Amino acid sequence: MSTKQSQKDYSIYFQPPSLTDAKKRGKEDIKVHYDFDIPLELKELGKDKFYLIQTYGCQMNEHDTETIMGLLEQMGYQPTGDRHQADIILLNTCAVRENAEDKVFGELGHLKHLKTAKPSLILGVCGCMSQEEAVVNRISRKHPFVDLIFGTHNIHRLPNLIKEALFSKEMVVEVWSKEGDIIENLPKKREGMKAWLNIMYGCDKFCTYCIVPYTRGKERSRRPQDVIAEVRELARQGFKEIMLLGQNVNAYGKDFEDISYRFGDLMEDIRKIDLPRVRFTTSHPRDFDDHLIEVLAKKGNLMDHIHLPVQSGSNEILKKMTRKYTREHYLELVGKIKQAIPNVALTTDIIVGFPGETDEQFEETITLVKEVQYDSAYTFIYSAREGTPAAAMEDNVPYEVKRDRLIRLNDTLNVYSKRNNERLLGQTVEVLVEGESKYNPDILAGRTRTNKLVHFAGSKELIGQFVNIKIVEAPTFYLKGELVGMAVAN
Numbered sequence: 001m002s003t004k005q006s007q008k009d010y011s012i013y014f015q016p017p018s019l020t021d022a023k024k025r026g027k028e029d030i031k032v033h034y035d036f037d038i039p040l041e042l043k044e045l046g047k048d049k050f051y052l053i054q055t056y057g058c059q060m061n062e063h064d065t066e067t068i069m070g071l072l073e074q075m076g077y078q079p080t081g082d083r084h085q086a087d088i089i090l091l092n093t094c095a096v097r098e099n100a101e102d103k104v105f106g107e108l109g110h111l112k113h114l115k116t117a118k119p120s121l122i123l124g125v126c127g128c129m130s131q132e133e134a135v136v137n138r139i140s141r142k143h144p145f146v147d148l149i150f151g152t153h154n155i156h157r158l159p160n161l162i163k164e165a166l167f168s169k170e171m172v173v174e175v176w177s178k179e180g181d182i183i184e185n186l187p188k189k190r191e192g193m194k195a196w197l198n199i200m201y202g203c204d205k206f207c208t209y210c211i212v213p214y215t216r217g218k219e220r221s222r223r224p225q226d227v228i229a230e231v232r233e234l235a236r237q238g239f240k241e242i243m244l245l246g247q248n249v250n251a252y253g254k255d256f257e258d259i260s261y262r263f264g265d266l267m268e269d270i271r272k273i274d275l276p277r278v279r280f281t282t283s284h285p286r287d288f289d290d291h292l293i294e295v296l297a298k299k300g301n302l303m304d305h306i307h308l309p310v311q312s313g314s315n316e317i318l319k320k321m322t323r324k325y326t327r328e329h330y331l332e333l334v335g336k337i338k339q340a341i342p343n344v345a346l347t348t349d350i351i352v353g354f355p356g357e358t359d360e361q362f363e364e365t366i367t368l369v370k371e372v373q374y375d376s377a378y379t380f381i382y383s384a385r386e387g388t389p390a391a392a393m394e395d396n397v398p399y400e401v402k403r404d405r406l407i408r409l410n411d412t413l414n415v416y417s418k419r420n421n422e423r424l425l426g427q428t429v430e431v432l433v434e435g436e437s438k439y440n441p442d443i444l445a446g447r448t449r450t451n452k453l454v455h456f457a458g459s460k461e462l463i464g465q466f467v468n469i470k471i472v473e474a475p476t477f478y479l480k481g482e483l484v485g486m487a488v489a490n
Contacts, residue, residue: 002305003142008361010432013161013164013168013170013172013173013174013428014172014173014174015171015173015174015176016133016136016137016140016172016173016175016292017130017131017132017133017151017176017177017470018133019132019177019214019387020326021129021177021178021251022177022178022215022217023214023215024154024178025034025095025204025218026070026107026178028178030179030181030182030220030255031181031182032181032182032184032222032223032226033181033182033183033184034184034185035185036156036184036185036186037185037375038071038074038075038159039159039160040176040302041081041260042159042160042162042163043074043075043076044075044076045075045076045159045162045163045166045284046075046076046077046087046088047076047079048076048078048089049076049077049078049087049088050077050080050082050085050086050087050106051069051072051077051086051088051089051090051240052066052081052083052088052089052090053065053069053089053090053091053092053130054078054082054084054089054090054091054092054107055092055102056091056092056094056103056127056181057093057095057096057100057127057128057223058094058096058279059093059196059243059245060247061092061093061094061128062125062196062450063188063196063197063198063245064092064126064127065092065229066156066188066189066190066196067155067186067187067188067250068090068092068126068155068158069188070186070187070188070189070228071156071159071186071187071191071210071387072088073153073189074187075103075124075159075162076166076236079149080134082290083111084114084118084312087120087121087122088121088122088123088124088162089110089114089122089123090110090123090124090125090126090148091104091107091125091126091127091132091180091191092126092127092239093123093125093126093127093128093129094127094128094129095127095128095129095131095132095135095211095212095215095381095385096210096212096385097184097383098129098212098371098383098385099363100129101129101135102217104125104129105138105143105177106140108125108143108146108486109274110379111123112143112145113334114152115145116145116287117349120420122148122162122165122166123145123146123147123148124146124147124148124149124150124165125139125146125148125149126150126151127152127157127387128212128215128216129215130149130150130151130152130175130362131151131152131153131175131177131214131215131216132211132215132386132387133216133383133387134386134387136149136173137385139170140173142276142422146171146366146438147165147171147172148161148162148165148171148173149172149173149174149175149177149341150173151174151175151215152215152216152217153175153176153178153179153180153188153217154174154176154180156183157174157273158300161174161247162224164273178217179201179202179216179217179218181293181295181351182201182220182222184226185383190239192434193238193239193240193241193351193432193464194239194240194241194242194243194427194434195239195240195242195243195433196243196245196258197219197227197230197231197234197242197243197245198221198222198245198270199217199222199227199244199245199246199249199252199263199266199280200219200221200246200247200248201217201246201247202217202218202219202220202247202251202254202315203214203215203219203247203248203251204219204251204288204402205217205248205284205286205322205323205324206246206322206391207321207322207323207394207436208320208322208388209312209321209351209354209384209388209460210279210329210385211384211385211388212247213385216247216386218254219247219251219254219255219484220426221252221253221254221255221256222275222347224253224261224265224269227266227270228242228269228270228273229274231270231273232273232335234275235273235274235275239275239278240276240432240464240466241276241277241278241279241432242275242277242278242279243281244270244278244279244280244281244282245280245448246280246282247282248282248283248284248285249263249264249280249281249283249289250287250288250289250292251263251284251287252266253265253266254287258443262291262292262325263287263292264289264291264292264294264295264446265291265375267292267295267296267302268295269331270301270302271298271300271301272303273301275301276301276432276466277301277303277432277449278302278303279303279305279451282307282309283306283307283308283309283479284309285308285309285323285325285329285330285333286309286324286325287325287334288308288333288337290292290336293337293340293341293482294340295334296337296340297340297341300350302342303449303451304329304341304344304345304449304450305344305345305346305347305449305450306337306341306344306345306346306347307347307349307391308330308333308334308337308346309348309349309350310330310348310349310350310365310368310372311323311349311350311351311353311366312350312351312357312365313327313364313365313366313367313369314324314327314357314361314362314364314365315328315359316318316325316361316362317354317356320354320355320356320390321351321354321390322389322391326372326374327364327368330368331368331372334346334372335385337487343375343450344450345375345379345420345450345451345452346372346375347371347374347375347376347378347451348374348377348378349377349378349379349380349458350365350369350377350378350379350409351381352365352381352382352402352403352405352406352409353380353382353397353399353402353406354390354397354398355382355383355390355393355395355397355398356380356394356396356397357391357393361404365409365410368411369409369412369413370412370416372462373416373419373420374413374415374416374417375416375420375450375452376413377413377416378409378475379409379413380406381399381402381403381406382395382402383396403433414476416478417425417476417477418474418475419488421452421474421476421478421479422474424452424479425471425474426469426470426471427448427471428468428469428470428471428484429448429454429468429469429471429481429489430448430466430467430468430469431446431447431448431456431466431468431469431487432446432447432465432466433445433446433458433462433463433464433465433466433467434446434447434463435463436460437455440455442457443457444458444460444462445455446467446469448479452478452479453477453478453479454469454471454478454479454481455478455479455480455481455490456478456481456482456483457482457483458470459484462483465486466486466487466488467483467485467486468483468484468485468486468487469481469482469483469484469485470482472483
């Protein structure tokens with residue numbers, strides 16, 4: 001292949017995203033493909049070469065990185081943590097918050113010098129930011145040294161795109177604005193004792209502040225037999241915990257036209273598999289049905305932790321966010337969950353300072369927090385995402401007010417985080433030991449069934465094992481305990 005393609009040949013590798021196309025929700029059939037394989041001529045393209053991936057954002061991005069690593073290693077590339085050794089560097093990006101984009105563009109500025117010193121380096125940007133029209137235009141204009149841009153729908157095309165980037169003098173851009181088919185059997189490189197597993201892709205909720213429906217496409221559920229087969233394989237490989245992933249996991253199966261099979265049915269089937277722990281994220285309150293609660297209450301390998309984003313406690317703000325539930329519906333759902341699973345840990349997401357949020361509406365969020373008494377929460381100051389309906393609303397809450405509301409919200413949440421932790425004092429809990437503490441190598445860290453972080457002294461040989469820990473101290477954000485003995489996971 002010529003080292004410089006003609007513009008005519010190159011044009012098929014310049015497919016930037018279109019927000020207009022991404023907003024369309026057609027009725028095209030989503031096909032499932034089981035015949036994926038990397039072309040033979042590309043399987044040694046990375047021989048004696050190294051890759052480095054920097055991942056930003058949620059677990060979905062982390063799982064996409066596992067797929068990208070699997071693809072690269074089947075091409076012969078080897079991992080490295082040294083950017084000077086790397087022959088390909090990919091930034092797997094997040095588009096949910098403005099500061100995430102700022103970090104990526106700042107990193108591109110640093111990498112420019114690396115690219116100048118090593119022109120053969122392939123530098124790529126992928127993930128949710130790549131699905132944004134304005135982002136790709138900005139990269140093309142201000143960061144022309146980037147070699148490759150691809151999106152969330154065409155990860156399986158990476159081997160071909162790398163080949164084009166290696167031989168082209170132009171920036172290779174291939175971003176599918178509308179979701180593609182479901183590609184099964186993609187290679188994945190998973191590390192450690194915990195595994196992520198996609199059960200569905202995309203979101204149809206269109207909350208006014210959220211860019212995800214445009215960057216991840218419409219809801220597409222994997223077939224139950226494919227999900228269950230992957231769970232069984234992960235169990236055979238010895239993973240201790242799996243996390244089922246989806247932008248809205250409890251909408252799973254709503255798109256099936258040939259069978260009646262929903263998320264509760266999937267959890268019931270997975271509950272019967274010999275695997276110690278199963279978690280899931282993220283849930284939408286509108287799709288959290290009674291059958292799912294009934295299944296989760298059976299426990300076993302289904303954990304006693306539910307992440308249930310509320311975003312606001314005000315009906316007026318929830319309506320402006322197009323969340324499609326009310327404060328009353330949310331609190332009724334919380335009541336059902338707590339009645340069915342008495343020791344459940346509830347966590348949430350909350351946005352403060354949404355356009356037009358008044359002091360009274362913010363107070364409604366505070367009173368909801370006091371009623372639910374969350375174990376913890378992810379809290380955010382509202383920031384506009386270009387292309388979303390909320391971005392066209394008047395952002396009329398001053399930053400200082402947003403900041404003060406965030407501080408007060410977190411202070412309120414911390415009261416209940418500590419109170420819920422203190423209820424565990426003197427109790428013995430099952431902990432999966434994940435590794436050394438980030439701050440003290442002589443201390444081990446692990447998670448309870450309710451996903452609480454526990455620190456305790458113990459031998460490194462316990463990493464990857466289930467142990468019983470007696471809780472002796474209960475700070476706000478973690479627990480301290482003493483080793484009692486080994487545990488047998490349900």
